[in-house]
Amino acid sequence: MSALFGIFLVLFLTLVILYFVLRDFGVITPKQKLIGISGLVVLGIFILIYSYFQSRSDKNDMILQATFLRGGSLDCDDVIVNKENFNLVTGTLSFVGKKNGPMNNIIIPLDKCKILPQGDEDEESTNRTLQEELQRD
Numbered sequence: 001m002s003a004l005f006g007i008f009l010v011l012f013l014t015l016v017i018l019y020f021v022l023r024d025f026g027v028i029t030p031k032q033k034l035i036g037i038s039g040l041v042v043l044g045i046f047i048l049i050y051s052y053f054q055s056r057s058d059k060n061d062m063i064l065q066a067t068f069l070r071g072g073s074l075d076c077d078d079v080i081v082n083k084e085n086f087n088l089v090t091g092t093l094s095f096v097g098k099k100n101g102p103m104n105n106i107i108i109p110l111d112k113c114k115i116l117p118q119g120d121e122d123e124e125s126t127n128r129t130l131q132e133e134l135q136r137d
Contacts, residue, residue, distance in 0.1 A: 008044070072116070085098055086108070094109045
């Protein structure tokens with residue numbers, strides 16, 4: 001969220017400087033001011049909406065990665081992904097089948113995965129705790 005604040009601060013300062021420069025030359029009319037401000041408000045709303053959905057996606061990816069790394073299983077388009085048969089490639093956020101295994105060279109994107117329900121109470125409570133901690137951020 002601080003990066004978003006920095007972007008807005010730089011944008012605001014740039015527009016203030018531009019306003020004072022153009023005001024001295026008599027170039028800006030009241031109608032142009034209104035159009036400029038309206039455009040910035042719409043741009044700001046789009047940035048906030050994008051940031052919100054990107055944040056939710058990032059949190060979901062983090063939960064999936066943590067589950068996989070702790071030894072849990074994921075359901076990815078009807079393929080069971082676990083540490084026995086797959087490696088996590090964090091650069092591309094995908095799973096690659098291990099060599100000499102039944103899933104050799106199969107690539108599955110993390111976006112297609114969801115957590116398999118487990119019967120263990122301990123793991124379920126750990127997942128819940130992890131989700132609660134991520135929601136606090």
